[in-house]
Amino acid sequence: xxxxxxxxxSSSALASSHRLPTVSASQALGTLHAKGSRTVxxxxxxxxxxxxxxxxxxxxxxxxxxxxxxxxxxxxxxxGKTAFGIQAAVSALREGHKVxxxxxxxxxxxxxxxxxxxxxxxxxxxxxxxxxxxxxxxxSMSPDEMQSQFHHYAPPTLAHxxxxxxxxxxxxxxxxxxxxxxxxxxxxFDNAYPRxxxxxxxxxxxxxxxxxxGRKFAVMNELISTLTRVAAMHDIALLVTSxxxxxxxxxxxxxxxxxxxxxxxxxxxxxxxVLFRDWVPGQGKWSRTDSTRLQKTRFAxxxxxxxxxLAEEGxxxxxxxxxxxxxxxxxxxIAAVDIAAPVVSSEARPKRRFAEIDDxxxxxxxxxxxxxxxxxxxxxxxxxxINEAPTTAGMGSATSGATPLAASxxxxxxxxxxxxxxxxxxxxxxxx
Amino acid sequence: xxxxxxxxxxxxxxLYAHLLxxxxxxxISTTDLIILEPSDVxxxxxxxxxxxxxxxxxxxxxxxxxxxxxxxxxxxxxxLSASNHASAENGGPxxxxxxxxxxxxxxxxxxxPGYLVEVTGESGAGKTQLLLTLLLASQLPAPHGLAKSAVxxxxxxxxATNRLTQLLSAHPLLSSLSPKEKPSLSRIxxxxxxxxxxxxxxxxYQLPVAIKKHNVGLVVVDSVAANYRAEFEKAGVKQGAASLxxxxxxxxxxxxxxxxxxxxxxxxxxxxxxxxxxFSKPPNVVVPNPPSRTNSQNALGNDCQHTPQPPSQKEDELxxxxxxxxxxxxxxxxxxxxxxxxxxxxTLKTPSLGIIWTNQxxxxxxxxxxxxxxxxxxxxxVNGEDHxxxxxxxISKWRRWxxxxxxxxxxxxxxxxxxxxxxxxxxRHVAKDK
Numbered sequence: 079x080x081x082x083x084x085x086x087x088s089s090s091a092l093a094s095s096h097r098l099p100t101v102s103a104s105q106a107l108g109t110l111h112a113k114g115s116r117t118v119x120x121x122x123x124x125x126x127x128x129x130x131x132x133x134x135x136x137x138x139x140x141x142x143x144x145x146x147x148x149x150x151x152x153x154x155x156x157x158g159k160t161a162f163g164i165q166a167a168v169s170a171l172r173e174g175h176k177v178x179x180x181x182x183x184x185x186x187x188x189x190x191x192x193x194x195x196x197x198x199x200x201x202x203x204x205x206x207x208x209x210x211x212x213x214x215x216x217x218s219m220s221p222d223e224m225q226s227q228f229h230h231y232a233p234p235t236l237a238h239x240x241x242x243x244x245x246x247x248x249x250x251x252x253x254x255x256x257x258x259x260x261x262x263x264x265x266x267f268d269n270a271y272p273r274x275x276x277x278x279x280x281x282x283x284x285x286x287x288x289x290x291x292g293r294k295f296a297v298m299n300e301l302i303s304t305l306t307r308v309a310a311m312h313d314i315a316l317l318v319t320s321x322x323x324x325x326x327x328x329x330x331x332x333x334x335x336x337x338x339x340x341x342x343x344x345x346x347x348x349x350x351x352v353l354f355r356d357w358v359p360g361q362g363k364w365s366r367t368d369s370t371r372l373q374k375t376r377f378a379x380x381x382x383x384x385x386x387x388l389a390e391e392g393x394x395x396x397x398x399x400x401x402x403x404x405x406x407x408x409x410x411x412i413a414a415v416d417i418a419a420p421v422v423s424s425e426a427r428p429k430r431r432f433a434e435i436d437d438x439x440x441x442x443x444x445x446x447x448x449x450x451x452x453x454x455x456x457x458x459x460x461x462x463x464i465n466e467a468p469t470t471a472g473m474g475s476a477t478s479g480a481t482p483l484a485a486s487x488x489x490x491x492x493x494x495x496x497x498x499x500x501x502x503x504x505x506x507x508x509x510x
Numbered sequence: 511x512x513x514x515x516x517x518x519x520x521x522x523x524x525l526y527a528h529l530l531x532x533x534x535x536x537x538i539s540t541t542d543l544i545i546l547e548p549s550d551v552x553x554x555x556x557x558x559x560x561x562x563x564x565x566x567x568x569x570x571x572x573x574x575x576x577x578x579x580x581x582x583x584x585x586x587x588x589x590l591s592a593s594n595h596a597s598a599e600n601g602g603p604x605x606x607x608x609x610x611x612x613x614x615x616x617x618x619x620x621x622x623p624g625y626l627v628e629v630t631g632e633s634g635a636g637k638t639q640l641l642l643t644l645l646l647a648s649q650l651p652a653p654h655g656l657a658k659s660a661v662x663x664x665x666x667x668x669x670a671t672n673r674l675t676q677l678l679s680a681h682p683l684l685s686s687l688s689p690k691e692k693p694s695l696s697r698i699x700x701x702x703x704x705x706x707x708x709x710x711x712x713x714x715y716q717l718p719v720a721i722k723k724h725n726v727g728l729v730v731v732d733s734v735a736a737n738y739r740a741e742f743e744k745a746g747v748k749q750g751a752a753s754l755x756x757x758x759x760x761x762x763x764x765x766x767x768x769x770x771x772x773x774x775x776x777x778x779x780x781x782x783x784x785x786x787x788x789f790s791k792p793p794n795v796v797v798p799n800p801p802s803r804t805n806s807q808n809a810l811g812n813d814c815q816h817t818p819q820p821p822s823q824k825e826d827e828l829x830x831x832x833x834x835x836x837x838x839x840x841x842x843x844x845x846x847x848x849x850x851x852x853x854x855x856x857t858l859k860t861p862s863l864g865i866i867w868t869n870q871x872x873x874x875x876x877x878x879x880x881x882x883x884x885x886x887x888x889x890x891x892v893n894g895e896d897h898x899x900x901x902x903x904x905i906s907k908w909r910r911w912x913x914x915x916x917x918x919x920x921x922x923x924x925x926x927x928x929x930x931x932x933x934x935x936x937x938r939h940v941a942k943d944k
Contacts, residue, residue: 155844155868156916179589184769185625185872185918189590190603196590222591230589231577234770237517237540241573244544249579265869269766270541272759289554290537300545321869324837332837337869355843356830357851373924377830392835399828402921412828 096303098310117142118173118257118315121165121407125398128380129349142169143315144384145256148305148346152264152320152336153353158376158402159319160187162353163259165407166317168196171224175256180239181232182266183319192228197221198405236270236297239263243304251308257315258308264320264337271297273323295340302346318347325391333392350382352394374401375410513539518572526565529557543569603919606728606778607647607654608640609683612939613912616928617875618920620647623656623727623778625918626768626870628734630783630846630861631877636910637782639932640877641730642674644780646684648728649693654683656778658727659697661720663712665736669700680935699724706737706760713767721775729771733782734764735862758866765870783867785859788847790838837865844868846876846915850926873917878926881905912939 119142120126130141143149143166151159160183167177181187200221219227229252233239239260242250251258260266271294309316324332358375379394381387389395399410514521514530517540523530533543536555543551543566551566552559571580578585605620614620621627621644629637644660651657662669674695678684684692699720703709713731720726738757772779831839842848845868847858857880861868868874884906890899913927914920929940 154840154865155871156874156922157844160918183872184765184870186773187589188622188919189592191919193590225590226587228590229586231586232773233577235517235540237513237544238573238577240541240544241570242577245570247574247579268762268869270539272762273755286535286537290539293539293542297541297545322865323869324865331833333833334835334837334840334865352835354834354840355849356834356839358828375828377834392833394830394834397830404921 096307098307116145118145118166118317119169120162121169122378122398122400122409124409125351125378125380125400128396128398129383131384142166143257143317144348145315146310146313147348147384148302148309148316148318149349149351150318150320150336150347151351151353152322154322154334154355157353157355158400158407159353160185160261161402161407162351162378163261163317163319164192164195166257166315167192167228167259168199168406170257170315171196171219171227172199173256174219174227174254176227176229176252176254178251178255178258179228179230180242180258180260181230182234182239182263183261184265186232187230187261193225194404195406196224233266236266236301239266240297240301240304243308244300246308251312251314255312255314257317259317260319262319262321267298267301267338268321298338298340299342302343306346335391347382348385349380352379352381353377354379354394371401372410372412374403375399375412376401514569518569518576521569521572526561526568529555529561529565532557540569544573602653604652604656606644606656607650608937609643609647609654609681610930610937610939612928613930613937616912616914616920616923617917619653621728621778621780621873622919623776624772625778625872626765626772627778627780627873627875627917628783628861628871629780629875629877630785632785632859632879634908635877635879636912636930636932636937637877638670638732639673639937640875640912641732641780641782642670642677643681643936644728644778645698645730646674646677646693648778649697650691655693656727658777659699659724660728660730661717661724661726662698662700663709663717663729663731664700664702665704665709665731665733668702669698671695674698676934677936682935699726703737709737710764713764718771718775721771721777726775727777729768729777729779731768731779731781733784734867735784738863761863761867761870765867769870769872781871784862785847786862788845788855788858788860790855790858841865844874844915846874846913847878873919874915875917876913876915876927877910878913879908879910882907882909909940912937 116131117126117129117140119140120129126141128141129143131144151162153159163179164187167179170177179187231242233242305316305318308314321337322334323337325335326332354377356377358372376399377394378398378400379389379396380398381389381393381395399412401408401410514523532555533551538551538555548563548566549559552562555562574580602619603622605614605617605622607614607620608617629640631637641662645662648655648658648660678692701712703712717729721729738761768779768781771777833839841860845860847853847860859878861874861876882905884904886899886904888899889896909929910931911927911929913923916922930937931940932938
């Protein structure tokens with residue numbers, strides 16, 4: 079696939095050609111087997127395991143960001159999105175591949191910080207009890223050579239980025255690129271299409287104004303389809319970081335949601351991770367792990383992996399703890415259990431008992447604008463949505479329609495709250 | 511074209527002057543030009559398609575060139591190695607020092623140019639002190655500064671020149687310099703922007719010119735929140751959601767403007783931000799039913815994180831909070847207040863302008879203060895008789911902390927941060943008594 083050097087004509091014919099080059103199935107399978115790893119390692123072995131695809135018969139696939147697909151990482155400010163991008167880039171460079179970094183972040187990449195991670199990966203790692211063995215470099219490149227394989231661009235506007243992907247110059251992406259990082263895409267998008275509640279008001283009388291107001295979602299859809307196309311055609315893992323905005327739920331409990339959202343956007347993203355912080359107990363509780371290091375623990379939630387949705391809005395899916403250090407990301411040797419989404423199998427799903435609804439009634443506002451619930455129901459009915467979190471539209475409501483969905487959300491949240499209180503009282507740490 | 515000159519300021523529009531007004535009228539943006547078929551755009555804007563194609567090609571070519579394609583191809587791949595040489599020569603990346611070694615340590619050297627930095631905290635915490643120190647330090651040569659002049663943009667009070675003079679004479683480092691090396695007030699340009707309109711105009715049009723003309727290395731805006739609050743108080747409650755949305759848009763544009771300035775001119779932009787009291791609901795304390803955890807079925811067949819187990823916590827297992835992505839919860843870590851669990855909820859502060867503004871900044875420094883209450887005896891003698899001490903709690907002094915909440919070049923501060931005090935000689939960290 080990557081051996082096809084698809085010449086991108088600069089004429090407008092490109093914009094309409096969404097076809098991938100076709101190969102026979104046996105040829106494709108053969109290429110697949112012949113290729114090296116089809117992922118870019120994340121740098122956290124626990125996370126790699128969560129992202130590993132189903133192995134092909136006779137092959138074990140290592141996990142990581144899937145090449146040919148788009149992965150999105152979102153989270154609040156300062157949580158570590160850029161750190162994940164850096165780690166992925168270092169993994170790719172160490173495999174001998176090229177990396178393209180598109181820097182649109184509010185905090186432009188600090189070269190020294192990147193070099194720290196790149197050079198640390200080369201040094202032999204002292205095997206602390208909980209440190210995972212660093213993957214040895216498969217290429218014999220020197221740090222200097224790896225640095226020159228790292229291509230950094232700073233697109234100031236969304237238009238620049240689109241010009242790069244929709245009408246690419248002949249040298250983009252460079253051959254042997256395995257990873258493109260866009261950090262952060264939401265900044266670019268928000269600058270071009272700032273959130274404005276006004277355009278929902280029907281003040282737009284003229285046809286042009288109405289058309290212009292609708293451009294935001296049209297461009298978003300075009301953006302994701304372009305990104306998925308470029309990723310697929312060049313067999314590149316495309317890693318996108320995104321900031322968060324708030325969405326109000328009833329009861330004035332604001333939720334942090336990804337800044338870019340939309341039905342088509344979500345379906346174009348193959349893997350989605352959320353990074354977040356949480357309380358970590360104080361000393362005295364842990365035998366093996368070092369408590370100072372523990373305090374720095376952050377969490378990565380796998381919300382969607384290789385097209386499979388694991389958690390709905392507000393949920394955090396499968397959680398992997400990590401820490402950000404000067405040498406890069408570091409695994410934490412503990413299991414993080416997310417009690418907000420107790421795992422329920424479809425057969426053992428408890429009957430919804432309305433009497434158990436919490437007085438707090440943390441109802442979620444109708445999220446029709448963000449998610450097409452009905453669409454999800456149809457998909458779920460085909461068994462394609464694997465329901466880890468009961469808050470998903472999923473099984474029960476597929477047949478019973480939209481209203482019980484709201485009730486089930488209450489119920490599972492109340493169960494979650496009850497669980498939470500019990501455990502919260504156990505884990506509240508002594509004052510520091 | 512509605513935004514062509516914003517996207518490509520140097521684009522030569524003379525060849526396409528006959529197309530642009532029609533495109534403007536049809537509200538076609540640069541992104542539309544790139545994405546849509548030229549024939550569709552031409553029909554919508556009623557311009558000849560052939561001419562439009564030429565414009566599109568020219569625009570795309572200019573965008574590529576702007577990014578660095580087509581000129582020297584090698585420029586993009588020297589990003590990492592270039593910095594090696596630069597820092598090796600100067601003994602470290604260029605920074606603006608806080609003129610205190612422990613505070614500098616928290617910042618791994620100081621404020622770095624090229625970034626939008628926020629200093630936030632209550633009044634009386636020391637924001638102005640820090641900003642004044644930076645205005646002086648930026649004039650010093652490396653390693654303390656950038657050897658450039660500074661701009662001070664104030665929305666409220668004029669520049670405190672008396673305090674600057676005092677710092678120059680009382681600060682240990684500054685007072686020890688010879689008159690030639692000493693920073694001077696004449697290299698600090700000061701301007702006041704009492705309302706949003708003035709602020710917008712000055713930041714967008716006058717500041718870039720001043721930066722080039724006066725070789726400016728640091729721009730301080732004190733404070734960013736003030737004008738927005740005044741403006742929206744004026745608008746009245748009935749404007750409500752619309753004005754909030756408008757404010758969001760303006761903040762995004764302001765952030766983009768300041769970041770662009772920082773990046774293209776290579777300056778540090780430091781803005782001060784106010785805080786408000788945080789009103790957050792305490793977590794529920796409801797006695798629950800025993801949890802009914804059922805067996806997990808991890809359909810992916812990966813290592814199970816949710817192995818069946820009794821409700822008691824296993825060793826080495828961390829239970830997450832319910833609803834971890836709630837704003838109230840996450841903001842404990844990105845605001846600078848709330849990450850110390852023992853702090854009472856009523857003492858927590860939240861920087862103004864919300865998460866939309868937080869998304870605009872690269873670095874946040876939070877200056878917090880807590881009162882120290884004098885111990886008082888519970889029973890006092892009044893007229894020879896014992897009475898309960900009715901006196902209000904007496905605040906004997908304030909303790910202050912400097913905390914890096916997040917920064918691209920430095921790790922966040924541990925705990926409360928670095929404790930400091932403000933004296934005549936400036937900001938000084940408090941040495942821990944052994």
